[in-house]
Amino acid sequence: MSRSTSFAVAIHLLVVLSHANRKFVSSETLAAGVQTNPVVVRRVLARLRNAGLVDSQPGVLGGSRLAVKAIDISLLDAYRAVRTGSLFSLHTPAPDCPIGGRIPEVLGENLALAEEAMEEFLEEVSIEELAGEILPGYSDDLRH
Amino acid sequence: MSRSTSFAVAIHLLVVLSHANRKFVSSETLAAGVQTNPVVVRRVLARLRNAGLVDSQPGVLGGSRLAVKAIDISLLDAYRAVRTGSLFSLHTPAPDCPIGGRIPEVLGENLALAEEAMEEFLEEVSIEELAGEILPGYSDDLRH
DNA sequence: TAAATCGTAACCACTGTAGTTGCAATTAAA
DNA sequence: TTTAATTGCAACTACAGTGGTTACGATTTA
Numbered sequence: 001m002s003r004s005t006s007f008a009v010a011i012h013l014l015v016v017l018s019h020a021n022r023k024f025v026s027s028e029t030l031a032a033g034v035q036t037n038p039v040v041v042r043r044v045l046a047r048l049r050n051a052g053l054v055d056s057q058p059g060v061l062g063g064s065r066l067a068v069k070a071i072d073i074s075l076l077d078a079y080r081a082v083r084t085g086s087l088f089s090l091h092t093p094a095p096d097c098p099i100g101g102r103i104p105e106v107l108g109e110n111l112a113l114a115e116e117a118m119e120e121f122l123e124e125v126s127i128e129e130l131a132g133e134i135l136p137g138y139s140d141d142l143r144h
Numbered sequence: 145m146s147r148s149t150s151f152a153v154a155i156h157l158l159v160v161l162s163h164a165n166r167k168f169v170s171s172e173t174l175a176a177g178v179q180t181n182p183v184v185v186r187r188v189l190a191r192l193r194n195a196g197l198v199d200s201q202p203g204v205l206g207g208s209r210l211a212v213k214a215i216d217i218s219l220l221d222a223y224r225a226v227r228t229g230s231l232f233s234l235h236t237p238a239p240d241c242p243i244g245g246r247i248p249e250v251l252g253e254n255l256a257l258a259e260e261a262m263e264e265f266l267e268e269v270s271i272e273e274l275a276g277e278i279l280p281g282y283s284d285d286l287r288h
Numbered sequence: 289t290a291a292a293t294c295g296t297a298a299c300c301a302c303t304g305t306a307g308t309t310g311c312a313a314t315t316a317a318a
Numbered sequence: 319t320t321t322a323a324t325t326g327c328a329a330c331t332a333c334a335g336t337g338g339t340t341a342c343g344a345t346t347t348a
Contacts, residue, residue: 005235026294038293040337057346058293058346060346061347099177117262120261147335202325202326206323
C-alpha cells in the first residue's frame with residue numbers, strides 16, 4: 001500500500017549513523033549501503049535534519065551524523081520525519097447522502113485511532129534497540 | 145502515504161448495504177453515494193465478494209447485498225479484503241553491508257508488529273458499530 | 289586554489305489508481 | 319419471447335507519486 005520506501009531508508013540511515021560515533025558519513029557512503037543514489041539519500045537526510053534527528057556539513061570531510069543519541073530516537077520519530085500524509089486515504093462521498101455526509105468524520109476518526117495504535121508501537125522501539133538487534137556490538141568507524 | 149481510497153470506499157459500501165436489509169443495491173446507486181463510477185464500485189465489490197462479505201446478482205433487480213451480518217464484519221475484514229500489500233515497503237539494501245544485510249529481516253519484523261497493532265484496533269470495530277455512529281436508527285429501503 | 293561534499297532544482301521513467309468505454313452474460317418483466 | 323437492467327471484466331487513458339539521474343552553486347578542508 002505504502003509505495004514509498006523512505007521510512008525504511010530513514011531507519012537504515014539512522015542505524016548506520018548510530019554506529020559512526022558522531023563522525024560525519026558522506027551521502028555516497030550511505031548510498032552504497034542503502035543501494036541507491038546519493039541524491040535519494042540526501043533527500044531523506046533533509047527530512048531527518050528538519051526533524052532535528054541528524055545534522056550535516058558540506059565540504060571535504062563533510063557528511064551527516066546523528067544530532068540525538070540513538071537511544072533517544074524512536075521509530076516513530078523517523079516515521080513522522082519522513083511521512084507525507086496520513087496512513088489511510090479517504091474518498092469524497094456525496095455530501096447530500098445521509099451516509100456519505102458523515103463518513104469522512106466518523107471513518108476519519110476511527111482510522112486516525114488505528115493509525116495511533118500503530119504509532120504507539122513505533123514509539124516503543126528505539127534506533128539503539130534496532131541497531132542492537134541488527135549488529136550487536138558493531139561500532140566501526142565508517143568515516144571515509 | 146496510502147494513495148488508495150479503496151478501503152474507505154469499501155467501508156462506505158458495507159455501511160450502505162447494512163442499511164438495505166438484504167435487498168440488492170445496484171452499483172449505480174452505490175456509486176452515487178460514493179461519488180464515483182459504477183465500475184470503480186464493482187471493482188471494490190469484487191474484492192468484498194471474494195472475501196465472502198457480500199454477494200451479487202446480475203440482471204434487472206440485481207445488485208449486491210451483505211453476505212454476513214453487519215455486526216460480524218470488522219473493519220479488519222474489510223481492510224484485508226481490499227489491501228494489496230503490506231503497510232510499509234522495504235527497500236533492498238546491499239546484502240554485503242553488515243547492516244544492510246540484516247535490515248530486511250529485523251526491520252521487517254518490527255514493521256509487521258506495528259501493522260499488527262493497527263489491525264488489532266480495526267478488528268474491534270464492526271460495520272454495525274460504525275453504521276450506528278454514522279446514522280443511528282436509519283434503515284430505509286435503498287432498493288431501486 | 290583544488291577537491292570533496294552538500295542542498296536543491298529539474299527532468300525522466302515507472303507504477304499504481306481512478307475514471308471511462310465497451311461488451312458478453314444473466315435475470316426479471318412486459 | 320423479446321426487452322431492459324444489471325453484473326463481471328477487459329482495455330484504455332489521465333494523473334500523481336516515487337526513485338533515479340544530471341547539473342550546479344555554495345561550503346569547507348587540505
